[in-house]
Amino acid sequence: MPMVLGKCVLWRCCVHLAFAPIISSLRSLSMGRAPCCSKVGLHRGPWTPREDTLLTNYIQTHGEGNWRSLPKKAGLLRCGKSCRLRWMNYLRPDIKRGNISSDEDDLIIRLHILLGNRWSLIAGRLPGRTDNEIKNYWNTHLSKKLRLQGIDPDTHKPLPHGSGEANSRKKKNKKGKLSSASMTNNNNNGQINKKQEQALTKKRNKDSRDADEKKNRHTIHLPKPVRVKSFSMLPRNESFVSMTSAASDRVINNNVGDDDNNNNNNGTGGASFFIGDDECGDYKMMMMRGEDGSDDLDLGFDHHQYQLCAGDEDDFISGEHNLDKLYNEYLQVLKTTNEVADNNAATTDDDHELLDQLDSFAESFLV
């Protein structure tokens, strides 16, 4: 209902409102969902350079927001939603175009293990990348890559025997039917025929070459400066604001495992997170302290104690050479999480609890 009414207002902004089909559409409001851009005379499909210019100029002058009224003010025959999407995914000046590096590959996969299909959160860890881009990249590259490695991209667990890339590609063609290739695969009961195998080998070799190439331009990205919130996902608006406001440093005191999660930790003493960038634009460190005031990050587990960042609180890690260190520490935590998950077969309730805590811990500084 809100959407319906919202679009009703949107329609008033439409210069083609007088057209008969639109009146018909208006009448149909009471019968179902209102269309967004279609049937109301607004442009759809690919954006033209002129539209891009209009949108960019308007936002540079007036800023983001008020997406619904923006198209009218900017002189665009687009719906606000379309404008927002275009800006967020394509026109924003801080967007990084180009190939996704092998480091980003790795990070995306690891973040996906932790976060699942929460593309916006994953994208939040990759400066300049959009959720749409990450999502597309996952669907077109990484899920295939994992399948080729015998890993189920959804669960990140080994695929059942015989269910590899070739067998899992039941891609639909444009008519919504299974393609002949995939049908062939089905008929062969998962067997890859010679040509397909050659194609896969060719692709593997290419991927391998690409990976080698990318290794030579090794870069590591720290998380964007975000507001930290304990064990819960940020409201969307906050996360957006925090992701885009790298102007000032923030020091956030975060009680790891407080509230309901507290019973699994050694008291309420928190870990302090510092996530931000310095005046030069370089990211500083993330500081975590144990509840006893030590520099260890004490999660309160009997057999899992991670020392993420040692040193005094003032001893910020900064500079490129330290990014590797922090990244490796970060990966180490994720790795341990994965190992625990891998051994999950004979888990006890305590182990489940531990896994939950690890996930929560990881999330607490991902968010």
Next chain:
DNA sequence: AATACTCGCAACCGCAACACG
């Protein structure tokens, strides 16, 4: 050369959460 097919990605859709009066 023509056609069929695959792939990558921008854009769209529907929904849910959030903001606000």
Next chain:
DNA sequence: CCGTGTTGCGGTTGCGAGTAT
């Protein structure tokens, strides 16, 4: 607390380019 409008997210679609037949 409720109703309404706005924003953001994730899934999906479909176009166009590239590749195979």
